[in-house]
Amino acid sequence: MAETDSKISTDTDKLSKMEGIKEASRQLRGPIPEELLNQEPSFSGDAAQLLKFHGTYQQDNRELRNRKDADGNRMDKAYSCMIRTGVTGGKMTADQFLVEMDLADKYGEGTLRLTTRQAIQLHGVLKQNLQRTIHEISKIKLNTYAACGDVNRNVMCNPAPYKNNPVLEQMQEMTAMIAAHLKPRSTAYFELWVEDPDGHKENVAEFQPVEEPIYGATYLPRKFKIGVALPEDNHVDIMTQDIGLLAIVENDAVVGYDMYVGGGMGRTPAKKETYPALGKPLAFLAPGEVCAVAEAVVKVQRDFGNREDRKVARMKYLVDNWGIDKFREKVAEYYGRPLSPVRGVKVTGVDDYMGWREQGDGKLFVGINIENGRIKDEGDLRIKTGLRAIVEKYKMPVHLTALQSMILCDIDPTDKDDIANMLKEHGIKTAEEYTISRRFSMACPALPMCGLAVTESERVMPDLMSQIEAEMAKYDLQEELISVHMTGCPNGCARPYTPDIGLVGKAVNKYTMFLGGNAEGTRLGFIFQDMVKFEDVAPTLSPIFAYFKAEREGKESFGDFCNRKGLEDLTEKVTAAA
Structure with a gap:
């Protein structure tokens, strides 16, 4: 985007296809009501895109794409839906958790998946069961609304249940306030899934739009993520979020938050203009300012984010193209008053609560x-x-x-x-x-259900961790925290660009290896090797573990060591050991 205050072009010939779908959707309805009533096993492309705003991804089992019937004819794809329930701050009641388990058995494929963003996913829900499943979720006072799509998604927060702790209580309260404030106002979700679980009530002629004061007619250019954390416990990786809020504590009370903006993990290797990014310091905010400034940030992204190319539509690109100073000025303009400088408190630790x-x-x-x-x-x-x-x-x-x-x-x-x-x-x-390293490991679902995956992640991660642990044990490093995150594609759902070791799917059975991040999530790793075969990951790391054991300084972490030594030095060690 050019260095100008001009908004992204509204020329429909230049806008991405998704912008047209949102514009014509009647506030996120589109063809969903009609298609819920037909007997087709899948939704159309437009409906599938809009379903994301309702917390649902249409998927198909990629391992069944070439199946044939008894006569040798190729069968249709095995379609199903993934349903994501947003759980603000990760807090659920016993009954809510049990109902999600029941729904996995009744309508899904029998498993639940806890996500890297404190949400919970059901997989394998057939189209004809979608309405009933989401309706049942609404009955336990949870919902899937805005769990996906071009809106603010699940707001994350430290989930530690320490009691008589006013700081955590204030952070959780703030998390809930932000989540409620930034929810879309469209009534489509409630009409389709809450009030009308059988799909007979919706009437196109009766559609009456409601005001969307924050999102407008076409919502945001891309997804938006927010997290709230403590300096001593960056459990939710706030620097990887569009908005990260770091609580500033004095005398056992939260006096405000340092707000960081423009974090984000996704990248497209074929497009050099895409990259992972960490948040940049925007302002210190008193608790009473947070929701209003968050709204201003969202509106700036709404009005100036790229709506022509979705690969560079995340807010991190707007922040980088403008520079943080100009972005801050625009947010202050939307907020209506100047912003105070950040306090600059540093992230110093992370906990897993196990x-x-x-x-x-x-x-x-x-x-x-x-x-x-x-x-x-x-x-x-x-x-x-x-x-x-x-x-x-x-x-x-x-x-x-x-x-x-x-x-x-x-x-x-x-x-x-x-x-x-x-x-x-x-x-x-x-x-x-x-091992603490396994406790801090993460992997995205990848194959067989994710349409973006180029190789395995979740299904091979346990075996990979066993291989890595064996190499660590050779050098008496098994008690060290060396965080490992793995994804089946470059989109970064498991935040693979910030840990000590990141593995990003590049081709079948091959990964890009990143080194030099840290478990605290405050530094991006660098590409150490590309196209590393799965079976070569642990052997490639082994000589680096040996080098770390021999030359670490004090209590230096593995990521800090790799960052200090750098690509050339580490490459020489691996080459010499080959």
């Missing part, structure tokens, strides 16, 4: 590692059955973490042994039975 811990009110909580977020039963590891039994018996709240795991809250100390035994009986390991 294991048994005191809650602060005489009760306990236990963090349970869910590898890559998949709640299922497989062999002796019966996560789904075990969690159902425990939550049904004790009815405790459930909090979702940003590392695809979960926390069981409000546990009476007298119940600890019984719960620990139930976990053990179902093969669910304690936090101490995992």
Whole structure:
């Protein structure tokens, strides 16, 4: 975008196709009402795009694309829907969690998936069951509205359930306020899924638009993400968000937030103008200013973000093209008053909340590692059955973490042994039975359901971590936190550009390896090698682990070490060891 205050062109010949779909959608309805009533197994392209705003992605099982019937004729794609429930700050009741599990069995493919953004996903829901499933979610006071699409999505926050902790309480309250303030106002969601679960009420002739004061007629150019964290615990990776809020604490109270803008993970290797980015400091805000300034930021992105090329439509490109000073001036103009400079407090740590811990009110909580977020039963590891039994018996709240795991809250100390035994009986390991590196590992779903994946991620990550752990153990590094994130494509859903080691799918069974980030999420890694075969990942890392063991400085982390040594130095070590 040019260095100008001019808004992106509204010439329909230049706008992306998605802009036309939104413009003609009757505030996110489009052909969805009619298509819900037909007998087709899938939605049209326009309907599928608009369904994202309602929290649904249409997918097909890519491993079944070449299947044939008994006569040898190629069959249609095996379509289904992924439904994402936004869980603000990751906080759920026992009943909400249990109903999501029930829906996975009744309408989905039998598993639940905890996401990297504290949401929960059902997979494999057939088109004819979509309305009923979303309606059932609405009945437990959760919803899928704006969990996807060109709007602000699930707002993240530190999910630690410490009680008598005013700081965390204030942060969670702020998270809920932001989420409510930035929800779209269109009534389409409620008409389609909440009021009319059987699809017989919607009438095109009766459509009456409502005002969308924040999003306007065509919503945002691209998706928008927000997170709230503490300097000592950047659990939700605020620097990777469009808006990151770092709580500033004085005398056990949040006095305000340093707001960062323009973070984002996605990139397209074939387009050099795309890249991952960390947030840049915008302003210090008193708590009472946060929602209004967040709205101003969203409106600036709405009015000046790129609507012609969706690959460069995220707000990070607007911030970079303008520069943070100009962006700040425009936000202040929309807000109506000057903005105060950030306090500049640094991120210093991160926690995963795993294991048994005191809650602060005489009760306990236990963090349970869910590898890559998949709640299922497989062999002796019966996560789904075990969690159902425990939550049904004790009815405790459930909090979702940003590392695809979960926390069981409000546990009476007298119940600890019984719960620990139930976990053990179902093969669910304690936090101490995992390396801390595995606890901090993440992977996106990738194949077979994601249409963007070019190679495996979730299904191969456990094996990869075992290989990496074996190499770490050779150098007595098994107690070190070396964070590893993996994705099946460059879009970055598992935030692979900021950890110590990032692996990004580039081709079938091949990955781009990034080194030099950190678990705290404050630095981007650099490309160390491209097109690394899956089976070569751990052997490639082994000589670097040896080098780290021999020449680290003090308590230097692996990512800090790689960043200090740099690409050329590390390449020489790997080449010499080959």
